[in-house]
Amino acid sequence: MTIELSDAILGAAAVPILLVALDFDGTLAPTVDDPATARALPASAEAISRLSAMPSTVVALVSGRSLEGLRLVADVADEIILVGSHGAESRVMGNESTPELTLDERTLLDELCAAIERVAAGFAGARVERKPSGCGLHTRLSSAADAESARRAALDAVQGLEGGHHVSERYGKDILEFTVRPADKGSALAWLRDLSSASAIVFIGDDVTDEDGFRALAEGDVGVKVGPGDTAARFRVDSPAEVGELLARLADERQKAPVETSRTT
Ligand SMILES: [Mg+2]
Incomplete structure (x- = not known):
């Protein structure tokens, strides 16, 4: 992890309301040939479960998979928001919403x-x-x-x-x-930002479809691209294993940070 990324993580860990938005395949889970067998690396799974249990901290998985497909492989508690089909479907506190087609x-x-x-x-x-x-x-x-x-x-x-x-x-x-119902991760992140009243977003993704998400980030947000390729993200890591380290670091720092809800900025 570069010093710049490390500093950015420190900054994000200290904001009043933090939204951690994460792509699944190729980001939390290494890419596999049979998509049904994809699983988040243990370090990442543990870190997001710790983060989601912290006050004023919202974790969302934002995937191109269908909500159903994401739910099966992610296997996370209801506190973690699931966004499927690039934003067309979601699960918030256990309530699922899928598009009503004409x-x-x-x-x-x-x-x-x-x-x-x-x-x-x-x-x-x-x-x-x-x-x-x-x-x-x-x-x-x-x-x-x-x-x-x-x-x-x-x-x-x-x-x-x-x-x-x-x-x-x-x-x-x-x-x-x-x-037949276009959606993209940029609008998904904007929706999540509103929903959570986030002061800052940490968004991590590996695919070209995550670029919409990186472009939707603002100053104070932290965008991290996983692996090679052109990107609008400010930071880059090499692999899902490094994502695990980054998330563990974020969870450690957020745990140490003073009580966030009492802050005004
Ligand atoms: Mg991906």
């Missing part, structure tokens, strides 16, 4: 997912993940050439749908996602 959107979603399924069937290693308001074409197990062809075929297929212009697409690591 009939038109529902029909379009069915056609969309059927089209993507047909594309995926033509490429080795490609698989489709259905979400409440969209579906994703995963190509982690495909060759680079197949992944590229599958993505192009999927874009063409969506363009060919009658309601195709109502579909938004989003690229992530080894995934191309389509949705």
Whole structure:
């Protein structure tokens, strides 16, 4: 951890209300071939459970996974907010909220997912993940050439749908996602900031979809990108293991900090 990042963590640990927003895959959990087996590293799991038990400290997992998919792999207490589908779904204090699609959107979603399924069937290693308001074409197990062809075929297929212009697409690591209800981590963080009245946000993520989140941060917030690649984040760490160290440090410092709720700034 650089001195600058260490200082930023110290600063965040001392704010009156702290929001710790974390991507899941590739950030808390190392990336694995079978997404159902992804688990947060023990150091990170312990740190977020400690943080969420502290006063004036809110922890949220913000993922591109469906809320259901995130709930299963994250396996965290109700105090931890879950945000799924890049912000389209959430669980706050155990109350789940998923998008209510109109009939038109529902029909379009069915056609969309059927089209993507047909594309995926033509490429080795490609698989489709259905979400409440969209579906994703995963190509982690495909060759680079197949992944590229599958993505192009999927874009063409969506363009060919009658309601195709109502579909938004989003690229992530080894995934191309389509949705009839666009959402992004930037608006998810803005919503969480309001919800928690946070004085500062610590946001950590590894994927290109996390860039919307980094761009939504303000002065006093701490954005940390995991791994290589262009980023709008101010800080960077190398791996989920380093995220674990960072979160443990944040929890230690926040525990030591004077009672936050009594502060005015
Ligand atoms: Mg990720």
